[in-house]
Amino acid sequence: xxxxxxxxxxxxxxxxxxxxxxxxxxxxxxxxxxxxxxxxxxxxxxxxxxxxxxxxxxxxxxxxxxxxxxxxxxxxxxxxxxxxxxxxxxxxxxxxxxxxxxxxxxxxxxxxxxxxxxxxxxxxxxxxxxxxxxxxxxxxxxxxxxxxxxxxxxxxxxxxxxxxxxxxxxxxxxxxxxxxxxxxxxxxxxxxxxxxxxxxxxxxxxxxxxxxxxxxxxxxxxxxxxxxxxxxxxxxxxxxxxxxxxxxxxxxxxxxxxxxxxxxxxxxxxxxxxxxxxxxxxxxxxxxxxxxxxxxxxxxxxxxxxxxxxxxxxxxxxxxxxxxxxxxxxxxxxxx
Numbered sequence: 001x002x003x004x005x006x007x008x009x010x011x012x013x014x015x016x017x018x019x020x021x022x023x024x025x026x027x028x029x030x031x032x033x034x035x036x037x038x039x040x041x042x043x044x045x046x047x048x049x050x051x052x053x054x055x056x057x058x059x060x061x062x063x064x065x066x067x068x069x070x071x072x073x074x075x076x077x078x079x080x081x082x083x084x085x086x087x088x089x090x091x092x093x094x095x096x097x098x099x100x101x102x103x104x105x106x107x108x109x110x111x112x113x114x115x116x117x118x119x120x121x122x123x124x125x126x127x128x129x130x131x132x133x134x135x136x137x138x139x140x141x142x143x144x145x146x147x148x149x150x151x152x153x154x155x156x157x158x159x160x161x162x163x164x165x166x167x168x169x170x171x172x173x174x175x176x177x178x179x180x181x182x183x184x185x186x187x188x189x190x191x192x193x194x195x196x197x198x199x200x201x202x203x204x205x206x207x208x209x210x211x212x213x214x215x216x217x218x219x220x221x222x223x224x225x226x227x228x229x230x231x232x233x234x235x236x237x238x239x240x241x242x243x244x245x246x247x248x249x250x251x252x253x254x255x256x257x258x259x260x261x262x263x264x265x266x267x268x269x270x271x272x273x274x275x276x277x278x279x280x281x282x283x284x285x286x287x288x289x290x291x292x293x294x295x296x297x298x299x300x301x302x303x304x305x306x307x308x309x310x311x312x313x314x315x316x317x318x319x320x321x322x323x324x325x326x327x328x329x330x331x332x333x334x335x336x
Contacts, residue, residue, distance in 0.1 A: 001044030002299050004280045007174030008199025009148060011117065013076045015274055016296050017047040017203060019283035020059045030062055032287070037066035039289035043296040047076040049177075049203065049283055051122055052107050053083035060110035072113060078203070079107045080152060080177075082122035084335055094334045095125035100136040104145050119146035120177055124158050127334050134165040141171045150175030150203070155326050156190035163198045173200065175280070178326065180204035182213060182272050182315060183242060183251075186325040192278045201280035204273050208284075210239035212247070213269035215255055219248040246318055253314035263301050270298035272311065 003012040018040040020033070037048070050063050060079060067075065081103040084093040091098055104119060119140060125133060140146045149171055151162060159176060166173040176195055178187045180202060187202065195202065208214055217223055223243075242248075251265075258268040273282050284295045303311075312319075 001046075001296065003046075005201070006118070006148070006203075006280045007172070007195075007201045009172055009174045011076070011148060011174070013047040013203075013281050014045045015281050015299060016043075016045055016270070017049050017078075017281040017283050018045050018292070019049040019205065019285050020063055021051065021054050021205070021283075021285060030065075032289075033062045034066040035289045036286040036292060037063065039286070039292040041070065043293055045292070045296070046074060047078065047281060049078040050111075051080035051083070051120075052085050052103055052110075053080070053122065056085060057106065057110055060107055064110055064112035068112060076117040077111060077113060078118040078120060078150070079111065079116050080120040080122035081107070082125065082152075088336070093336075094128055095121055095133040095136070096128045097132055097136040097139075100133070100140065104140050108145060115144055116146050118148050118150050118175060120150040120152050120175070121154070121162075122152050123330055124151075124154050125334065126332060130158075130161055131165060134162060134169055134171075137166075138169040138171045148175070149173045150177060150200075152177035152205075153179070153326060153330055154191075155330075156194035156323075159191065159194050159198065159200065163200070173198075175203055176200050177203045177205060177283075179206045180273055180276075180279070181207050181209040182254075182269055182311060183209045183247065183319055185319055185321050186323055188321065188323075190323040191326065192276070196278055202276070202278050203281045203283060204279055205283045207273040207282040208266050208269045209242050212239065212242040212251060213254070213265060215251055215258075215265040217243065217248050218252070219245040244318075250315045250318045254311065257307060257310050257314065261301065261307070263297070264294065266295060267298040267301055268311075270295060271301035271303055272308075274298065275303050275308070 002015040004015050006013050050060050081100055082095055086092045137149045163173050180187055258265045270282050273279050286292045
């Protein structure tokens with residue numbers, strides 16, 4: 001395993017980080033989820049990412065149970081707050097002081113730990129003053145319930161504003177968790193340069209584009225049974241933007257590149273995001289333990305400038321690069 005510093009901090013995390021969105025507490029049984037976590041540990045993964053909203057808290061509980069017996073100081077545990085949780089009451093959402101204070105306590109109970117290494121704003125809250133949000137995060141840090149603060153899917157301007165307030169409050173905002181893959185590069189023009197300047201790293205989600213970059217989805221063919229594209233619990237909706245025939249056709253043009261390198265297409269996709277020096281970690285999930293061991297092999301894949309050019313040529317115009325997509329995909333108001 002390779003370990004990288006997270007932002008301008010002394011914290012190192014595993015370059016492949018295990019995430020349990022859409023799997024633990026929903027798509028896979030708890031015993032399988034536990035087996036996947038154990039496989040991650042066996043592969044050298046020490047960093048684990050979850051969120052209170054995943055399966056309405058069940059994902060945090062499964063992860064907390066699966067990590068029992070491990071030396072806490074040898075792990076880096078991340079969670080997030082913003083989306084509606086619990087009974088979805090009027091204060092069970094957002095980044096108010098009330099919701100943050102209550103959510104961190106609930107997350108710690110479910111994770112069965114006294115603190116998380118990284119506590120992340122899962123989205124930007126347009127209905128709470130940013131000063132209130134950052135003051136609440138500062139309180140969480142000072143209470144020892146989180147060591148560092150991060151954000152997810154914030155624009156470059158929002159990151160700048162949050163970082164300035166964090167500095168004033170004496171806490172460290174060190175990470176951004178955006179979607180990033182060969183197909184979705186919207187962070188490159190604005191978020192990444194701002195993050196480099198301010199001392200944040202990216203922990204990227206969906207580096208394999210919801211599984212599309214594995215090459216298992218073929219143009220003009222039905223998706224494989226049991227795949228994310230057939231999942232009616234949220235997976236099919238999330239993957240929809242990548243299921244267009246022109247995208248699937250372009251992805252198939254990557255297969256010769258992967259074959260010549262002697263890697264799977266998933267390993268190629270993971271190696272590609274990790275090639276970006278502002279990416280500290282790629283988040284990977286798993287529905288089977290063996291997937292974890294395969295994904296970790298991406299650490300050893302070296303991409304030359306020639307290979308990177310071939311990837312760009314293969315994907316061509318299907319790559320989404322517009323930086324405005326970060327704001328466009330964010331909620332304009334708190335979800336009910």
